[in-house]
Amino acid sequence: MSDRSQLIETGVPFTFDAQRDAEFERLVKRYPTRESMILPALWLAQEQEGWISAEAIGYIADRIGTFASQVFEVATFYTMYNLHPMGKFHICVCRTLSCYLLGKQEIVDYLKRELGIKPGEVSKDGQFSLEEVECLGHCGTAPVVQVNGEFYENMNVDKLKELLATLK
Amino acid sequence: MQVKVLSARFDIPDAHKIEVAKENGAYATLEKVFSMQPIEVIELVKQSGLRGRGGAGFPTGLKWSFLPKNNQKPVYLAVNSDESEPATFKDRHILVLDPHAMIEGIIICCYAINSHDAYIYIRGEYTTQVKVLQAAIDEAYAAGYLGASVCGQDYRLDVTVHRGAGAYICGEETALLESIEGRKGQPRSKPPFPAVEGLYGCPTIINNVQSIASLPFILTNGADAYKAFGTEKSPGTHLFGISGLVKKPGMYELPLGLPLLEVIEKVAGGLREGRTLKGIIPGGSSTPVLTPEEAQTVTLDYESMAAHKTMFGSGGIVVLDDTVDIVKLVENLIHFYHHESCGQCTPCREGLGWMLKIVKKIIGGNGTTADINLLVELCDNIEMKTVCVLSAACTMPVRSYLNKFRHEFEAYVKSDVSCQTAM
Numbered sequence: 001m002s003d004r005s006q007l008i009e010t011g012v013p014f015t016f017d018a019q020r021d022a023e024f025e026r027l028v029k030r031y032p033t034r035e036s037m038i039l040p041a042l043w044l045a046q047e048q049e050g051w052i053s054a055e056a057i058g059y060i061a062d063r064i065g066t067f068a069s070q071v072f073e074v075a076t077f078y079t080m081y082n083l084h085p086m087g088k089f090h091i092c093v094c095r096t097l098s099c100y101l102l103g104k105q106e107i108v109d110y111l112k113r114e115l116g117i118k119p120g121e122v123s124k125d126g127q128f129s130l131e132e133v134e135c136l137g138h139c140g141t142a143p144v145v146q147v148n149g150e151f152y153e154n155m156n157v158d159k160l161k162e163l164l165a166t167l168k
Numbered sequence: 169m170q171v172k173v174l175s176a177r178f179d180i181p182d183a184h185k186i187e188v189a190k191e192n193g194a195y196a197t198l199e200k201v202f203s204m205q206p207i208e209v210i211e212l213v214k215q216s217g218l219r220g221r222g223g224a225g226f227p228t229g230l231k232w233s234f235l236p237k238n239n240q241k242p243v244y245l246a247v248n249s250d251e252s253e254p255a256t257f258k259d260r261h262i263l264v265l266d267p268h269a270m271i272e273g274i275i276i277c278c279y280a281i282n283s284h285d286a287y288i289y290i291r292g293e294y295t296t297q298v299k300v301l302q303a304a305i306d307e308a309y310a311a312g313y314l315g316a317s318v319c320g321q322d323y324r325l326d327v328t329v330h331r332g333a334g335a336y337i338c339g340e341e342t343a344l345l346e347s348i349e350g351r352k353g354q355p356r357s358k359p360p361f362p363a364v365e366g367l368y369g370c371p372t373i374i375n376n377v378q379s380i381a382s383l384p385f386i387l388t389n390g391a392d393a394y395k396a397f398g399t400e401k402s403p404g405t406h407l408f409g410i411s412g413l414v415k416k417p418g419m420y421e422l423p424l425g426l427p428l429l430e431v432i433e434k435v436a437g438g439l440r441e442g443r444t445l446k447g448i449i450p451g452g453s454s455t456p457v458l459t460p461e462e463a464q465t466v467t468l469d470y471e472s473m474a475a476h477k478t479m480f481g482s483g484g485i486v487v488l489d490d491t492v493d494i495v496k497l498v499e500n501l502i503h504f505y506h507h508e509s510c511g512q513c514t515p516c517r518e519g520l521g522w523m524l525k526i527v528k529k530i531i532g533g534n535g536t537t538a539d540i541n542l543l544v545e546l547c548d549n550i551e552m553k554t555v556c557v558l559s560a561a562c563t564m565p566v567r568s569y570l571n572k573f574r575h576e577f578e579a580y581v582k583s584d585v586s587c588q589t590a591m
Contacts, residue, residue: 030285030328032242032368035350043292043331070350077352077510078333080292097254097453098411098486100500134336134504135254135453136293139411139484140418149295 004076007054008084014055016063020044024063034064038074042081051082079133087122087129089167091115092146095132098139103156107143108132110157114164128167169435171397173385173405174378175421178265184300186307189268195311197388198319201276209280213383215391217403221258222248222339222376223452223482225402225470232281234363235371244367245278245286246348246374250332250339252291253561254453254504255484258407259377261419263290263297266381267304273380274327275318276387281373284324289344292333302329336508340556341374342366343510354512355556378407398424402469402480410436412486413443428458428466432487443489447572451481453501454561456568457488478568494573495580498566499527505562516559519550523566535581543577544570 016024027040041064045056052075061068075081082090093099093108108130112118115128122129138144141153145160152163177183177192186194201209214229235243247270251259262270274286290298305327308314318325335353337343342356345367366372382404386394395403402424408431411417415437422431428448432438439445445460456478458466466476473480488497506520523546529535547563547570554560570577 027328030326031348033349036330036348038350039331039333039347043333064350066350073352074350078292078335080332080334095500096504097449097497097500098417100497101412101486101488101492133293133334134507135252135256137251137257137260137291139255139257139486140409142411142417146293146295151296 004079004083006083007052007057007072009054012055014045014049014053014059016044016059017048020048035066035070037064038066038071039078042071042075042078046082051085085122085126088127090129090131090148092131092133092136093119094134094136094138094142094144094146096135099135099143102142104132104143106157107145107155107160110160169422169426169431170420171405171423172421173394173397174262174269174381174407175265176385177269178261183266184264184268184304186268186304186311189266193388194266194268194384195272195313197384198272198275198313201279201387202319202321202323206280206282209276209387212391213280213386216386216394217391217401218379218382218386218394219402219404219470220376221378221382221406221483223253223454223479225480228375228379231363231375232277232373234361235281235373236364239371241370242285242368243281243283244370244372245274245281245283246341246344246367246372247274247286247288247377247380248339248341248344248374249288249290249294249377250336250344251294251377252336252339252508253482253484254501255409255411255449255486256452256482257409257411258419258483260294260297261407262377262381263294264300267301268308269381269384270377271304271308271313271327273383275313275325276383277373277375277380278325279318279323283373284326286325286327287348287367288327288329289338289348290329290331291338292331298329298331305329335510336504337510337556337558340558343556344374345372352510354510355558357555399467399469399471401471406468406483408468408483408485410485410487412449413440413489413491414438414487415440422468424469425472426468428463428468428485431468432485436487439487439489443491445487446490446492446494447488449484449486449488449565451479452484453486453504454565455479455481456565457572459572494569494576495527495531498569499524499531501565502527502562505558509558513554513559515550515553519546520559520562522546523550523562530577530580533580535577537578537581540570540574540577540581 041060061071119132145152182188218228219225338347338353343353347353362372398404447457470480502524509516511517547567551560551563
């Protein structure tokens with residue numbers, strides 16, 4: 001994956017929208033410490049914006065009442081938190097064991113050619129980002145591809161062509 | 169060969185919805201549970217012989233009984249739904265097809281261990297699955313099975329879903345607790361064990377989804393009904409995930425104790441046309457590989473696996489045929505564990521990286537026999553020298569490939585004259 005040590009500033013203050021604000025307040029009552037809200041709050045920020053900016057890190061830290069460095073540390077440890085904007089369609093290809101045995105490389109190679117990007121990159125028009133990820137837990141229907149969280153199982157190049165045509 | 173205990177409602181349309189689940193028996197055992205004393209529930213689970221389905225196979229009832237007596241602190245339940253071990257895809261089926269079985273199991277467990285707060289730790293990649301699970305929890309709250317007064321009893325129980333965000337290590341139970349507490353998933357030194365000092369410094373039980381979902385059947389039908397399945401020491405049923413190079417990969421519920429090769433042949437359709445068996449990974453990527461000869465005598469239970477110097481693990485079986493390049497498979501596995509190392513302990517963080525470099529060097533045609541020996545030596549030097557067993561989850565299988573398929577590694581370095589001098 002790309003550099004995960006740097007945060008990007010947007011120059012625009014971050015706040016949760018009403019829906020995320022309500023979800024934050026619902027969840028915070030469930031934990032005996034506010035620090036437990038770091039992972040859920042990072043998810044809320046990412047759902048809202050698609051990625052997590054320096055401003056979002058600061059906002060979450062203030063909201064929870066902890067240091068921004070603690071939120072930063074968590075955000076960089078967990079690979080699913082996007083620390084820069086991803087493509088409109090974020091494509092993850094499972095690279096591990098059963099998907100490897102059943103031809104994930106053909107899928108990755110096809111996507112590299114078709115999208116003109118390597119795993120870890122975002123296309124110039126911002127439409128697509130590609131990532132090779134570790135086991136997605138769909139080994140019985142390998143190889144598996146995930147697009148914006150939706151799973152596509154038993155994939156092959158033909159099915160991938162059809163799928164890409166729908167991603168506009 | 170297949171049975172329907174955990175998967176009893178899997179084929180019923182919309183069984184993830186509470187009305188459908190209830191029509192088919194969900195939550196029916198709770199009245200009986202609340203008429204029992206918590207200690208009686210624990211004893212019943214002990215008698216059933218249920219063993220932890222996350223991979224370790226530790227007896228579930230016994231684990232519960234490790235909670236300190238006369239405890240004044242809150243007790244927590246953490247349900248491990250991280251399911252990140254490559255080749256493991258069983259718990260996902262419970263989450264999506266019958267989440268109410270797990271919620272009912274959580275109520276049973278929490279009542280038995282006197283807990284009022286359960287956290288379900290679900291891996292972040294399970295995006296669609298978490299929605300089904302949360303909807304089921306919301307339904308259970310609305311129906312009075314969760315909340316301030318469970319089933320009208322003077323008993324509060326809150327269940328909260330906590331999403332991970334892409335870290336295999338959080339399936340390790342103390343890393344999971346760290347993650348719920350809002351930190352990096354770096355495992356804790358044990359002791360103290362979580363049953364004594366776990367979440368927020370309080371006694372905590374961590375059970376796998378499948379273990380928890382097994383409870384309603386046991387409470388409804390009794391310990392003997394559960395023990396009617398499986399073997400004496402490995403009773404019950406298990407959701408086996410069979411993947412890799414077979415005709416019919418998939419998730420199958422089977423009683424424990426069946427012969428491995430028969431299961432692959434009759435349940436998973438056997439090998440593809442014209443192929444021969446090279447090896448079988450019996451219980452997830454971290455379990456040592458079995459050769460075709462070894463596989464002939466293995467049965468799917470904890471004891472038989474141990475007797476063959478491997479592990480039952482998570483029941484994730486991967487079939488390897490003669491098209492598989494073992495050295496490249498090993499590269500794939502080491503890459504996984506190196507990527508997932510939490511970075512806390514040097515032998516794991518650095519050592520797995522060295523192993524990856526060496527195996528890449530061998531594949532690139534630049535390796536020597538000395539490199540193969542160095543891989544073996546690294547396995548020995550890394551294993552058991554770290555806080556948790558992630559590094560061993562890499563070195564144990566890698567050592568098995570090096571021992572059992574050494575000729576494949578040697579084939580990569582054979583042409584290299586320097587191997588003579590390197591010895």
